[in-house]
Amino acid sequence: MELTDEQLLAMHRSMIRIRLFEETAGKVMETGKMPGFLHLYVGQEAVAVGVCEALRVDDYITSTHRGHGHLVAKGGDLRRMMAELMGKATGYCGGKGGSMHINDLSLGMLGANGIVGAGAPIAVGAGFRNKYLGTDQVSVAFFGDASTNIGAFHEAANMACALHLPVVFVCEHNMYGEYTPTNKAMVIADIVDRAAGYGMPGVIVDGMDVVAVHEAATEAVARARRGEGPSLVECKTYRYFNHHGIQNLGLKYRPDDEVLAWKERDPIFTFEAKLIDTGVASRELLDATWAEIHAAIDEALQFADDSPFPAEDQMLAGVYS
């Protein structure tokens, strides 16, 4: 299935939205104006975008501690996102959730999650709902490589297969779980090796190539929509920054040249080169997109800055319906 120019440009735009949102959030954090922990998505943009562009608004996704990218790619409102990260009343969670719990139910984004692996069972529940109601919606569970060592992931993967649910498992293999290289936490190199243990197909894809991700995701999603059950898409990718925050080079747990080598394969820049090469877009057009999104992010930041913190009487609101 050929992608239209429009689709390609939409993916380009979406990746830039993530990149700039994250870089900006990281910078604001450094000024001390943004509370809590920020697990930034920079470097992995092709995954969220490639997958979410294969989804409809009414499809569901669950996410992780590294969740901003998924929400942006699903169509998240940058202003409400930035406001949430700053703990403001206008944020997606009224300031109560923050980075690790950002979500937008109207976009089918069922939440970032602070507990490794815990989103996958929830995606299975959304998939169950879709099958139960006989809709053709699917659900996608995003998770990291290191998260596949936790029990909840395993139970979710098997449950989806046993109940034959329309769920796509998307692994973002960035080679690390916090400060531990994943090859010290498991002896297999590829997460797809686990798919067979649940009886679902698995495919490895270059997670720095948004078109490749999109293609694999499209196939997996179509399969799920057709009622043919779950599958796993493993995207080999890399986070540019530290586990949290924006520190980049000089971290003792991973070599600088590894970081630099991955940056050579930057998902946005390599994609831009292709767009230009194939005549889909001019440099000027792409630059205009950057500028436009820069402005949108600035505006989001301004919105967040201008927004009030939640009032103290909001403390107990929302604990129960």
Place this chain on the structure above:
Amino acid sequence: MELTDEQLLAMHRSMIRIRLFEETAGKVMETGKMPGFLHLYVGQEAVAVGVCEALRVDDYITSTHRGHGHLVAKGGDLRRMMAELMGKATGYCGGKGGSMHINDLSLGMLGANGIVGAGAPIAVGAGFRNKYLGTDQVSVAFFGDASTNIGAFHEAANMACALHLPVVFVCEHNMYGEYTPTNKAMVIADIVDRAAGYGMPGVIVDGMDVVAVHEAATEAVARARRGEGPSLVECKTYRYFNHHGIQNLGLKYRPDDEVLAWKERDPIFTFEAKLIDTGVASRELLDATWAEIHAAIDEALQFADDSPFPAEDQMLAGVYS
């Protein structure tokens, strides 16, 4: 490695010890004299025996809710076992544990377990200890087919592989988890399909053939002793009785002819035929073993019967050291 006649006869004896212990316990339970739930091991004797005969006394095992067979095979004292099942002070746990928590630390039997999957991480801990101390002891985790769907199993299997521990995972695939056919709870037919996802070798063996089990276990144990890491042995087997208790036929969740077909392949009777065929033993010798163990079980029952219940002042003893 050829088995000596002595070894073959020891395995025969051990299987009969399990068979008669379990049948007797089941009958006592029916009289109402044995409290709680009894998950009987009858039908699966070749697994516990084939594996445990490949172990030394100082090797460790962890077990499941269906744990009597494992303790008998590891050398458990039938009197203390029977007493425990009857809640007596002379039992292995002073009557506090019962069927689901029976254990003998001096034999390296680290406990039956009431929580599905929970024994496996503990076996990993024992394996860790062996490697840490540089001994050549191994640990074995016994678990059922349906238990491999729970998170704790997954974490244990991966942890053992990641830390390269001397652990052998022994799956007893009896096709059911309680009243649910395992093929409804997972789409794969063989548990070994999961081994590759952890990066360990796996082998399927006829769990009704004690020699075959012993051979596979010996290899897996030797591998672990040599420091070559974990592996999985899947034994295809069958429980004759209901999930708990001794009801046998006429259960709505599994066809009678399935039960009968498996009984045709009874691990003890087929083994006896071989022993006679190959001249290892005469019918008389084998019968003498049955008689002898019958007597031992009767004696154990008498011992249990005669034993006192724990005194009320034992209530809080053993909560803390």
Place this chain on the structure above:
Amino acid sequence: MSAADVPLPDPGEREITYVAAFIEAVKLEMAADPDVFIAGEDVGAHGGVFHTFDGVQTQFGERRAVDTPISEQAIIGLGIGAAVTGLRPIVDLMFMDFVLVAADQIANQAAKLKYMFGGQAKLPLTITTVGGAGLSAAAQHSQSLEALFCHIPGIKVVFPSNPYDVKGLMAASVREDNPVLFVLHKRMLGQRGAVPVERYEIPLGQARISRPGSDVTLVSWGKTAADSLVAAEQLAGEGIDVEVVDLRTLSPLDIGTVVESVRRTNRVVVAHEAVRFGGFGAEVAAQIQEEAFDYLDAPVGRVAAPFSPVPFTPALETRYVPDPARIAAGVRAAVARPLLGR
């Protein structure tokens, strides 16, 4: 008209068991709302190992009565994902002890989702389970762990003591838009009581005075609330007139009904089956003395299990679980306590 004002139906004359009342509630909710389904281990074809879902799959089919793999975390997760996307799941954990296997999904996910999402989500999820001791099921199949979840904001906890309450509270739990942990007691399943045929709801968060009395208040829930009535009858023979308050819902706690009673009786005992130390009785006691301090003629007494895992052997288990005799002893002590004991 608040929920509290809705008149409850008369129990009528039909007697059914505690478990039958539960099944009736489940079936009525499923019949009334196509979004309600059940899922759990052996709840479908087998009807639940305690027969708590007997006949549900026969009536509603495999689509709505789902057997799952042995995966407690994913069972709760399935419920959360289905609930937040619009269904109204009933998910089952076979034994209450298994809440510990799924504790993250219950307490970190289900209970907190709505709050973390800024209050926008709806999470109509009922988690059913069977708790308590008394079957010699030993330490991992006999616990009463309700206190753990009472301490978690965002989930409600219900523990009924009789068939009438089971049916009405289960109906209310399923219709509730917040997660509910609904606990049945395994020793109560066969207990019979009068239960209306029609559907009705007992609002969550309302205690009930199950026996009026004037000398002393006895607060409890679950099987212990049933045993408390037995103890009260015994004590009546001794001239002690006990008012029994059955909490029914533990979280949210109807402390008002309790305090109102204590202000009349001036003496109170809280009884439960869980171990005493750190049990929910402590919260009830703490609130009573906070709100009725000047009315208390004796400390708030507690009757509960000793601080040990549940022993297997009946020789110990029967002495472990508080029974009517031990409850009565606790009440007697509270009544006998001199006004000033210094």
Place this chain on the structure above:
Amino acid sequence: MSAADVPLPDPGEREITYVAAFIEAVKLEMAADPDVFIAGEDVGAHGGVFHTFDGVQTQFGERRAVDTPISEQAIIGLGIGAAVTGLRPIVDLMFMDFVLVAADQIANQAAKLKYMFGGQAKLPLTITTVGGAGLSAAAQHSQSLEALFCHIPGIKVVFPSNPYDVKGLMAASVREDNPVLFVLHKRMLGQRGAVPVERYEIPLGQARISRPGSDVTLVSWGKTAADSLVAAEQLAGEGIDVEVVDLRTLSPLDIGTVVESVRRTNRVVVAHEAVRFGGFGAEVAAQIQEEAFDYLDAPVGRVAAPFSPVPFTPALETRYVPDPARIAAGVRAAVARPLLGR
């Protein structure tokens, strides 16, 4: 000579941080006993995300400072299996909230193993973790869940409030033959205090009067115990002389020290960071009124967090966590409470 009689070393003049005291204890125990090791996520090469194990792997190597996969259940299981076979493991759960992921292994396995085995096993297992709010880490990374494990027989719970106690209690925890849940507070890590250089143990189960006073008793633990001292100083300026009891170990609870104090002061407040409802403060309050009823001039007061998950935004989180001002307000209310309020 019982543990309680062993004189503790003078703190001396050297000041180190709460986290440094912890590391010192870990290293001393590891140096003294080759069977002690640490295992957990990022505890090895990285030294722990809170730097609670900084330098341990450098000093003791990869064999004894083990990085594990993200598998909380298996981390605890590893500790159990190693402990019951003779080692003395320290296993770490990065955030206290993750105890819920491993709750089965902690509460159904570790805590019960010895009892289920008839008391024969030894289980010298220390589970370390970092709890508490105050870093805008939101609902799943900020909890104080100690109450859950206080309700579980078979495990001890320790929550120190200062560097001196951290070092001595950690030494005792590692030497303890029962499972211990050892909780550090993430907002205390950088707090400095005087700590002896040598190895010493503070026996588990002994509270400490961290400030003597005569008007009212203030009971707490963890960071709240430190904040209670601040509150007491404030109140001293107002003429209220507060006696602060720092529990240090929650289970087993040293109720004797608390009750002895209350019998002198006649008024008492229990303060903690966890949500109030169902919190461990309830148990403390319940026991106080049981054992000192006739000495109480006011109900046992409680200061704790409101009944919600921990909010992310500092605008709410700072108001959520009880601080010295709120603790002081609670004490003032207890002191001001008229003897008879009917």
